[in-house]
Amino acid sequence: MTEVLRIDAKSCTGCRLCEIVCSVKKTGSVNSARSRIRVVRLGGSSGYLPVVHRRDLAVIMAGDIGPGRATMFEEYRRTGLAQCDFCGGDPACAKACQAHALRYERCAQEEVG
Amino acid sequence: MLGEEDTQPKERSREERDAEVRCLGCLGHFRPPSGADHADCPHCGASWRLTWLDAHSVKIRGPWKKS
Amino acid sequence: MALNGKLAVIDLSDRSVSIKEIPMSVRKRFLGGRGLDAYLLYNYTLPGSDPLGPSNVMIVSCGLLGGLLASSSGRCHIMARSPLTGFVGSSNIGGYFAPELRFAGFDHLVIRGRAAIPSYLWINDGRIEIRDAAHLWGKDVFETQAALEQELTDRAVQTLCIGPAGEKLVRFATVMTGFKNAAGRTGLGAVMGSKNLKAIVARGSGSLDIAHPEAALEYNRSINERILATKIAGTMQKWGTMFIYGGTNAIGFVRTNNFLSNQLEDGEGLEAENMEDVSVGHGACFGCQVHCRHRYVIKEGAYAGTYAEGPEYSSQGAFGSMVGCRDLNTVLACNHLVNRDGMDTLETGNMIAWAMELFEKGIITLADTDGIDLRFGNDEAVIEMVRRIAGRVGFGHILAEGPLRAAGVVGRGSEDYLIQIKGMSNLHSDERPTPALALGIATSSRGADHIRSRPGIDVYNLPLPTLERVYRDNPAPYAGPLVNRFDSYEGKAWMVLWQEHNYMAVDALGVCKFHTIFMSPNLPSFTEFSRMVELNTGLCLTPLQIWDAANRSYTLERMFNIREGLTRAHDMLPERYFTVPTPAGLPMAKGKSIDRDRFEGMLDEYYGLHEWDASGTPTPQLLERLGIGWEPTDVL
Ligand code: SF4
Ligand code: SF4
């Protein structure tokens, strides 16, 4: 078993609380640009896409990702932002998200490959 | 309207509260059978259509018209 | 700290911008958002300024807790002298604009003058530019936002803008952000239009430092948990405010066919549950876990395939019960149209409903309506009238002037059929069975309104201990009666006054009314606000100090209104509330009207509790105590 963050974009309401709590947790201030998770507005009925700055397989995305994720990773690279560390095993974003868009959970090693 | 918030003098658990509705006619509380699409108020006999927010939480949708 | 956002005074006539600090002493006395706006409005306008002239000011603000850890901190407040009522123009708007304004370094904008050509404001990290907007003029709300994102090559900018209705000075035009967030009431979009100001765009990268980060995170989590534990929040998460309609219509609290009934028979089609067919998910404002908005795609009719957001309970009334329509598609289409063109859903629906009653009574005919058959329940006619009002076409041009002016043009005794107070139309609620709610709409500082002072929980007939907990000495002392029957006139003046202070505090802090005591007695208010302010900003304000600040600002709104000619006669219900009993509903709602003498008694009591004299004017002692006893109060 391993810990993963499962992202269900369809349930995301675009509220950005995950950005707020991440930046406060990591920097003591509210600043989306310093958040290790960012919410991309896909527009219209496509809704929102939360993108975590983590390149490993412990982030599992459900739903249509489109080019939004790549764009956000480019932004992360440009700003040189540190990667997400799951807050040492207790991710502030997942704890805050009540829309069930972010779930920190255990899953079988096979699922992450 | 006429939500279930603190409308009974006694403390209820969240589970109890979610599973009950409050009759819009007599303001009495009752617990409809799980999953029912309508129910009669045991206090005044009025019939109500119901909506389930999820399997455990119910609210009144509107009057049930007896045909 | 988080509280170093500036005040910018922007003069569109001479294109000057001056930037000022907001002293902490002012913040403590007026908080921010609507609270500080009231202070600015009072000081930056001269009596009798033309609401649509360059001397009117438009104030845009974020709350004291804007952008911070406060369960929902995205609310933006806008104020000006209202072109609809001539009194306080004031409206609160959700979405993401206010935090972005704060990230860009500003908490309040005072905009005055009039731009020579269509313009927009670009507010980016401490800088404010007045830019050409000729290419945006004529664009609708959605097109305008998309065009600005493209022009500024940043999809994360946040935009406040007007649509065609604001450009055409429809007196109830809105200021919009996103698909459905509207500063809906009192015609602020027309003020913006009159200034040739198409949009205000904000983008900021500033950090808002939290005074006690860990504790603030933890407190916010516990507050959110508490909010979501209420059944109201759970219901709102699924159905939004539309859920209210099922219960209120069943009881007989829903104004139908303008004012001919208080219940829409066979109105099941408008129930929130029908949204299941069209909804594609939910939306929320900044930081909010209640996510009360539907995101939907219209399935049928002329607008099939269109993506939109909302609608609210108000639109079920505006384009449903009030106009006698039972088809949710009509509500969805009109909701889309008013958002696209930037008009107030409630005022639009009220104007059409009023015209329909006149039409059915033969007071106006096809000759007045450009041949449109304005019978109640004519869905097509309603949709067409929405378009014509937005475009000021034909009869729509008259309705676009708002209730009192339109009745002035139509004449023929038509004024008697308006459901308006101070020149602003009411929600589609019928307050004849509920004296407390009636007092609330009569006295609200911006005209007939349900979110300035409505004790929504009064209609639950809560157990007395609950009322005691909410309304007794919380935090201001109260020794009078509290009565848990919504048909009573006793103790209701205090409930209205308490809610007034509570909503003012909420609007000044920049949080959402659905997160406070409005529809549930179990949500946060002064005690929690005090803690949120301290943990986020380090500012120590006791609950009573927040109450006093709210009182100070509300009193200033009152003084502004009095300066513009308000009298006791303006705190009055439409005549039919007293003379015509409700014809429908359950026994608790049927056959009810407001007793005139007891209403006047409630009004006296309300003035007394406010320390206003019998004419409704704040007493010198009150002004002295609140520290606003001199004129002008002090110019920031
Ligand atoms: S907190 Fe959840 S719902 Fe809100 S933006 Fe983040 S992922 Fe989406
Ligand atoms: S409850 Fe609704 S209006 Fe209030 S902040 Fe949340 S999404 Fe916005």
Ligand SMILES: [Zn+2]
């Ligand atoms: Zn009953």
